[in-house]
Amino acid sequence: xxxxxxxxxxxLGGGFVMLTLMPMAADAEVTNDAAKWIEKFTSGKQPAKGxxxxxxxxxxxxxxxxxxxxNIESPMTAESYVRDVLIIADGNPNAGVATLSFTPLSGKxxxxxxxxxxxxxxxxAVAKMSDGxxxxxxxTVKVTIGGCGG
Amino acid sequence: xxxxxxxxxxxxxxKGEIIQIxxxxxxxxxxxxxxxxxxxxxxxxxINKFACEFNGKPVFSCAxxxxxxxxxxxxxxxxxxxxxxxxxxxTDDDGTVITAEEKIALKV
Numbered sequence: 001x002x003x004x005x006x007x008x009x010x011x012l013g014g015g016f017v018m019l020t021l022m023p024m025a026a027d028a029e030v031t032n033d034a035a036k037w038i039e040k041f042t043s044g045k046q047p048a049k050g051x052x053x054x055x056x057x058x059x060x061x062x063x064x065x066x067x068x069x070x071n072i073e074s075p076m077t078a079e080s081y082v083r084d085v086l087i088i089a090d091g092n093p094n095a096g097v098a099t100l101s102f103t104p105l106s107g108k109x110x111x112x113x114x115x116x117x118x119x120x121x122x123x124x125a126v127a128k129m130s131d132g133x134x135x136x137x138x139x140t141v142k143v144t145i146g147g148c149g150g
Numbered sequence: 151x152x153x154x155x156x157x158x159x160x161x162x163x164x165k166g167e168i169i170q171i172x173x174x175x176x177x178x179x180x181x182x183x184x185x186x187x188x189x190x191x192x193x194x195x196x197i198n199k200f201a202c203e204f205n206g207k208p209v210f211s212c213a214x215x216x217x218x219x220x221x222x223x224x225x226x227x228x229x230x231x232x233x234x235x236x237x238x239x240x241t242d243d244d245g246t247v248i249t250a251e252e253k254i255a256l257k258v
Contacts, residue, residue: 065219076229089217093183096215100226105209107168107229113212114219116181 030122034088034095038126041086041099047126047134054125054137063117063143068097072109072127072135076102082109084128091121117143155250157238162255163230171202172225175240175248181216197248199241200224205234230254 055069074082081104087097102109109127117123124138155175163169175197182194194216201211210226228236233256240248 092217094216097217098215099213101208101211101213103208103210105204105207105229106227108227110227111210111212112223112225114223116217116219 030090032090032092032095034090034124037086037088037095038124041084041126041128042134045134047136049136051135052125052127052137054123054139056123056139056141058140059142059144060117061144063119063145065114066117066141066143067112068115068123069112070100070110070125074109074129076104076107076109078104079130081106081130082127083130085109085111086126086128087113087115088124088126089115089117089121090124092116092118097123117141119143155238155240155248157236157250157252159228159236159252159254162257164257166229166231168227168229169254170225170227171236172223173200173202173238174221174223176221177240177242179216179218179220179222183216195243197222197240197242199239201239201241202226202228203237204228204230205232209236230256232256 051073053071056066060066068087070085072082072085074080076082082102085100088095089097097115098113100111120142122138122140124136127135153176155173158172160169177197178195179197180192180195182191184192186192196214196216196218198214199211200214202209209228212224214222233254236252236254238250
């Protein structure tokens with residue numbers, strides 16, 4: 001077997017650091033299949049931070065309707081645009097919230113929806129650009145009254 | 151059956167203008183998580199897909215999960231390069247599709 005050279009050792013080390021840091025980045029506990037959703041969407045690639053502004057209330061009194069606005073920096077031309085955006089809630093019974101699909105005809109990569117949150121948790125957005133690059137952002141929302149079950 | 155969806159967008163736009171479209175459709179969006187008085191799970195019934203086209207070309211669409219609030223409100227933007235018709239569709243779990251159309255003219 002070939003010994004690992006210096007470059008490979010660094011690459012391995014970097015990957016390991018990412019893996020160990022990731023769960024710590026989340027404030028609330030992940031209770032569902034959020035990781036699976038994200039992995040399916042990104043095909044295992046690591047999204048970068050930035051480009052996305054995710055707007056959610058810090059405290060949601062009613063988890064049944066939590067307004068969510070998302071805005072992604074992009075020229076939105078035929079050459080370069082935001083293709084898909086995955087929205088995940090990591091403390092809901094099911095992680096998936098919505099997948100938004102934009103086109104250059106959207107003009108702006110901006111959308112607002114209203115979502116249900118069962119409990120205090122992180123809402124994660126992952127955006128896939130037309131060139132395949134990935135960006136992510138997340139926000140913690142404190143929920144006073146849950147929006148699922150009853 | 152559901153009421154007519156409410157859609158708000160300008161009547162006319164300048165060429166190349168980016169307009170904002172707001173849509174709201176009445177729907178229970180039953181999550182499949184809730185139980186009735188007898189303790190039986192109420193089956194899931196949601197709108198699982200929304201799509202908007204302009205003159206036959208896709209503008210915006212989204213796949214929705216049970217974590218979307220009842221009476222789903224969706225707001226997005228569209229770039230208007232020509233006069234035409236926006237077509238909206240909401241697809242239910244049971245296969246029914248709610249559709250709506252809105253025309254837009256170019257400002258002269």
